Amino acid sequence: MHYQYYLELAGTAFFAISGALAAARKASPDWFGVTFISFITATGGGSLRDILLGAYPLGWISDVNVILAVFAGILIASLFFRNLLKLPKLFFVFDSLGIAMFTTLGVEKALAYDVHPLVAAMLGMFSAVMGGVIRDVLSNEIPVIFRKEIYATACLSGAILYLILNHYGLERRLCISAAALFIFGLRYLAVKYHWSLPQFGRQKEQ
Amino acid sequence: MHYQYYLELAGTAFFAISGALAAARKASPDWFGVTFISFITATGGGSLRDILLGAYPLGWISDVNVILAVFAGILIASLFFRNLLKLPKLFFVFDSLGIAMFTTLGVEKALAYDVHPLVAAMLGMFSAVMGGVIRDVLSNEIPVIFRKEIYATACLSGAILYLILNHYGLERRLCISAAALFIFGLRYLAVKYHWSLPQFGRQKEQ
Amino acid sequence: MHYQYYLELAGTAFFAISGALAAARKASPDWFGVTFISFITATGGGSLRDILLGAYPLGWISDVNVILAVFAGILIASLFFRNLLKLPKLFFVFDSLGIAMFTTLGVEKALAYDVHPLVAAMLGMFSAVMGGVIRDVLSNEIPVIFRKEIYATACLSGAILYLILNHYGLERRLCISAAALFIFGLRYLAVKYHWSLPQFGRQKEQ
Numbered sequence: 001m002h003y004q005y006y007l008e009l010a011g012t013a014f015f016a017i018s019g020a021l022a023a024a025r026k027a028s029p030d031w032f033g034v035t036f037i038s039f040i041t042a043t044g045g046g047s048l049r050d051i052l053l054g055a056y057p058l059g060w061i062s063d064v065n066v067i068l069a070v071f072a073g074i075l076i077a078s079l080f081f082r083n084l085l086k087l088p089k090l091f092f093v094f095d096s097l098g099i100a101m102f103t104t105l106g107v108e109k110a111l112a113y114d115v116h117p118l119v120a121a122m123l124g125m126f127s128a129v130m131g132g133v134i135r136d137v138l139s140n141e142i143p144v145i146f147r148k149e150i151y152a153t154a155c156l157s158g159a160i161l162y163l164i165l166n167h168y169g170l171e172r173r174l175c176i177s178a179a180a181l182f183i184f185g186l187r188y189l190a191v192k193y194h195w196s197l198p199q200f201g202r203q204k205e206q
Numbered sequence: 207m208h209y210q211y212y213l214e215l216a217g218t219a220f221f222a223i224s225g226a227l228a229a230a231r232k233a234s235p236d237w238f239g240v241t242f243i244s245f246i247t248a249t250g251g252g253s254l255r256d257i258l259l260g261a262y263p264l265g266w267i268s269d270v271n272v273i274l275a276v277f278a279g280i281l282i283a284s285l286f287f288r289n290l291l292k293l294p295k296l297f298f299v300f301d302s303l304g305i306a307m308f309t310t311l312g313v314e315k316a317l318a319y320d321v322h323p324l325v326a327a328m329l330g331m332f333s334a335v336m337g338g339v340i341r342d343v344l345s346n347e348i349p350v351i352f353r354k355e356i357y358a359t360a361c362l363s364g365a366i367l368y369l370i371l372n373h374y375g376l377e378r379r380l381c382i383s384a385a386a387l388f389i390f391g392l393r394y395l396a397v398k399y400h401w402s403l404p405q406f407g408r409q410k411e412q
Numbered sequence: 413m414h415y416q417y418y419l420e421l422a423g424t425a426f427f428a429i430s431g432a433l434a435a436a437r438k439a440s441p442d443w444f445g446v447t448f449i450s451f452i453t454a455t456g457g458g459s460l461r462d463i464l465l466g467a468y469p470l471g472w473i474s475d476v477n478v479i480l481a482v483f484a485g486i487l488i489a490s491l492f493f494r495n496l497l498k499l500p501k502l503f504f505v506f507d508s509l510g511i512a513m514f515t516t517l518g519v520e521k522a523l524a525y526d527v528h529p530l531v532a533a534m535l536g537m538f539s540a541v542m543g544g545v546i547r548d549v550l551s552n553e554i555p556v557i558f559r560k561e562i563y564a565t566a567c568l569s570g571a572i573l574y575l576i577l578n579h580y581g582l583e584r585r586l587c588i589s590a591a592a593l594f595i596f597g598l599r600y601l602a603v604k605y606h607w608s609l610p611q612f613g614r615q616k617e618q
Contacts, residue, residue, distance in 0.1 A: 257463060258459065258463075258470060258473060259469075259473065260466075260468035260469060260470075319469075319473075321473055321474070322476040324476055324479055325472070325473055325476060325479065328479070339550070343549055343550065346552065347552065348550075348551070348552050349550060351444075351445070351448070352441055352445040352448075352449075352550075358444060358448070359444050362444075402442060403442035403443050403444050404442060404443060405441075405442055405443075406432070406435070406436050406441060406442060406443050406445075406446040406490065406493075
């Protein structure tokens with residue numbers, strides 16, 4: 001699938017940009033630190049998905065273009081550093097495109113290994129959010145998915161939508177587009193209207 | 207082995223309960239955060255063991271019942287949230303049953319891959335404690351095994367007991383029961399009498 | 413390769429010593445905590461490299477001598493605890509020998525799996541630094557490679573030197589020695605003359 005391959009490289013570059021910006025906002029890291037964190041943000045989720053599935057070889061191990069896509073993302077982040085920091089909305093759009101793309105591609109890859117749809121949905125979500133989780137753990141922070149909660153929930157919901165459409169025999173490209181749009185839209189609305197999930201255990205305490 | 211399969215599902219649910227309660231005690235996480243942390247607590251140790259062994263497919267990837275056991279644990283934790291917080295002893299019993307079960311099942315699984323008994327003992331201990339370690343790392347805390355130290359040592363001792371009994375040809379169900387009881391008892395006594403291990407390097411400093 | 417095997421065990425023991433000392437400097441850990449952290453520091457980088465490559469079985473899973481090398485390192489760290497803390501330069505030498513050795517052996521192992529040279533260089537660097545990264549994450553600290561930055565950059569540069577020499581057909585043992593010496597020397601000079609890498613994004617802000 002040509003278009004899927006290029007989408008994946010583009011998603012990787014978007015994630016690398018977002019990783020580099022996140023790293024650069026911290027206490028003055030140098031080029032190595034930013035590159036390292038950016039690389040892990042961009043490849044961590046997919047690598048974890050493949051390791052859990054036993055889907056060897058991993059993408060960036062067998063295809064150096066993935067690494068070059070990361071480097072391209074870091075270069076873009078470096079060249080437009082000040083501009084990107086001033087345009088948080090542009091950054092939000094890139095990051096949301098990245099998670100929408102990674103979720104649906106992750107679900108598809110998991111399904112190719114004949115797993116239960118519920119497992120496929122979880123692995124799709126992992127593909128999209130785990131790179132950021134590892135990045136936050138390395139930076140000694142509470143992972144962002146426990147703070148901006150609708151982030152991962154949007155991925156999971158989109159993954160389930162993909163599976164439902166797929167179950168009813170819709171064309172593959174349609175399933176992907178619908179699910180990706182849904183993730184993007186849900187996240188956008190959640191941020192705009194400050195949606196959040198109910199607290200766990202709270203209902204019992206009143 | 208039917209009974210072993212159901213024991214493993216029960217152990218997974220116990221771990222999910224303990225993971226959900228641990229997560230819920232933190233700064234007001236929502237349902238997604240609690241589910242995510244609970245899932246990792248319950249499946250992280252076994253997943254790491256299988257990845258280190260190359261034992262594919264992983265349990266929860268190939269058997270959706272494991273995921274359903276986690277969800278059952280979370281549901282129980284939610285329904286009995288206040289009661290469970292008021293009964294730390296009951297919680298302690300569930301958690302101890304969980305680690306006793308996971309340690310012995312982990313040793314058995316490792317032995318099936320023809321590893322050295324020392325490696326099997328370590329992998330048994332990893333199965334029981336690594337889910338909690340990952341949970342603590344994600345919550346930005348020093349892992350509990352470095353604070354309540356007899357916790358992991360009990361697992362390791364039980365794993366070694368299993369290997370000794372097994373070496374002398376005792377029946378498998380007997381080895382499991384003896385090792386699990388030993389882990390449970392050692393942990394109980396350690397908590398009751400405040401046992402702890404000697405400090406490293408201290409003997410040199412006086 | 414006999415000599416390579418013993419070099420690897422020696423490197424593992426060096427890393428275990430450095431892991432035990434790092435752990436023991438923290439808030440009074442007991443023997444179990446020090447052993448656990450020391451084990452992860454010594455085996456974590458190589459394990460991650462092998463998991464990413466799908467190179468099963470992992471070293472310490474199939475060869476109990478690796479675990480014994482870790483225990484030897486911990487024993488040495490315990491016996492000479494006060495002396496080692498008073499001789500930070502000796503400690504620096506051991507740690508630098510460890511990373512030089514692990515980087516070159518890591519590059520070689522990756523090349524054996526037919527990966528792109530760029531991937532091999534990254535996996536060589538991972539072998540050397542990731543054990544320490546996992547150790548720091550478990551201790552709830554910002555990984556040292558983001559603070560003493562030339563550390564990992566030295567590994568990466570040495571890995572690239574190995575690949576260049578190897579590309580021009582130099583004898584294997586010569587490639588290893590040159591790369592290891594280069595890593596050692598670069599790190600030594602970087603610490604002595606306080607070399608550091610340029611800050612990311614800084615050039616744009618003036």
